[in-house]
Amino acid sequence: MSPVKPKTNPDHLTPETAESPAGIYVHVPFCQTKCPYCSFVSYPGMDSKLKNNYIQTLHRQALKLAKHPWSEAREFNSLFVGGGNPPSVATEKMATCIAACLDAFNFTAGANNVPEVTLEANPNTVNPAMLQRFREAGVNRLSIGMQAFSDSMLNNIGRKHTVQDGVRAFELARAAGFTNINLDLMYGLPGQNVAVWKNSLQQAVALAPEHLSVYELTVEQGTPFAELAGKGELNLPHEDATLAMFEQAQESLTAAGFGQYEISNYARKGFACIHNINYWENGSYIGLGAGAVSCFSGVRIKSTESPEQFVHLLDKNRIPYTAAEFLPLQARFREAVIMGLRMTAGVSVSRLEKQFGVTPQKYYGAALGKLQQQELLHEVENRLRLTPKGLLLANRVMAQLV
Ligand code: SF4
Known part of the structure; x- marks a missing residue:
């Protein structure tokens, strides 16, 4: 595209030496059901034997990668356990795996004197004992997949939880001691208008989370929503209405004291997500698990998307990667x-x-x-x-x- 090629300057930083602490992403690809808009690597209805094997394999992969010279030479400042829905696996095994990751890698204290450790959770899958156990394991940030504060909107996008489930999950998280909670919200939903969206924003603000991720629904190829859209049967808002929803989020959330620090993310002062900032700042991260991507020092590696294959390959002491590219x-x-x-x-x-x-x-x-x-x-x-x-x-x- 450009006649001017970038070049490393030996007198200054290189892309590598400029690196700040890296992040670790752990992928748990299991869900109760598959949402009709979802294109993530996630599988509904997997049996508990596979899930247990998967988490044990993740644990082993973490310990192994922590001993890699690249990891040993680096500091890490965030661990993000996402999915899928991480609470859908056995709590004790997941918590032990998280604690082992925190122990094995060289984590640095962040602004709050501890590394940021996030767990994603769907609202109807958490309970007090589970949240307590994750806190003990080192999780200090909970990201709740709320998506909407309207049962009819949740129904329109095929979510299996209600608004009440979301409010309860939030209250349980506070009761368990979480002082850093994110709510995921989506706009541009079938049947949604600006007034319905504004109401969701108001209800989210009323719960007083520290962080809000506000994403527009995108219709991804190969999903049931794409098929419906192709047939003209997905009642999506007009582009102008979707832009108005984006502006409404800016207006409602900044008025409530949140800072928009990224196109889709808002936080109270001191609560911007360290893990995601590393990603947007093009920092390095290691991805553990099926479907996870690692990117470090100009190399991008993708793991097999199959949890069975992931377990099988690591059992055979083989690497679980299916693609690697060196980025020019x-x-x-x-x-x-x-x-x-x-x-x-x-x-x-x-x-x-x-x-x-x-x-x-x-x-x-x-x-x-x-x-x-x-x-x-x-x-x-x-x-x-x-x-x-x-x-x-x-x-x-x-x-x-x-
Ligand atoms: S809960 Fe999340 S990861 Fe699971 S199917 Fe729904 S959108 Fe996908």
Whole structure:
């Protein structure tokens, strides 16, 4: 795309030496049922024998990777256990695996003097003893897949929990001592309008979580929703209404004291998600489990998506990876720009130059100038950022920079 190639500068940082502490993602690909919009690696109805084997295998994989020279040379500051629905496996085994990860890798204390340890959970799958056990294992952040505060919306997207389940999960988490709770919310749902969405936002705010992730529903190929959409049977809101919902989230959540620190993420001061920031800042992370992706020092590795195969391969002392690519410097540069622009603080131009030997201005040339003229991007205090208008049209801006 660009006549100007990024290059490493031996006198300054390299993409590797500029790395901050890495993250660890643990994937638990089991769910009660498959939501009709979901394209994640997740499987409903798996038997408990496979689930137990899977968690034991995850545990072994963590211990093995912790001894790898790359891991031993690094510090980690976040562990994120996602899915799927991690509470759908045996609590004791999962908690033991989490504690073992925290022990085996070189974790550093974050801003709150402990590494950030997040567990995702669907509302109708938690109970007090489970939450207590996860707290003891070191989990200090709970991310609840609430999605909507309207039973009819939850029904429209095939969720198996109610609003009441979500409120109860939140209250149980507080009672268990969680002081950092995220609620996932979705907008652009079939049958949703701005008023219904605004009501969901108000109810979410009333619970007073520390963090809210607010994602637009995307219709992914190969899902039942894609089939319905193809037949014209998915009653999705018009694009203008969806944009209005995005703006409504900004308005309601900033008025309630949340800061929008990423296109889809809002937090109270001091509660931005360390794990996700590492991802958007193009930092390194190790993915454990079936379907997990690792990305470190310019290498991206994908694990087999099959939990059975994952268990089988590790039982045979073989690696569970199905694909690996070494990302050329140009691709790493573009990713660093695009991911960094998702953050409202933008991406540091001087840091990019130190890492890659080129600035966005030099690399993208006129294409970047045009986006700036259109007031979609601007540079403020050496950081390239999306403008408010650019945030609204982020997909369009990113498409010019890939
Ligand atoms: S609960 Fe989450 S991971 Fe599981 S099927 Fe639904 S959207 Fe997918």
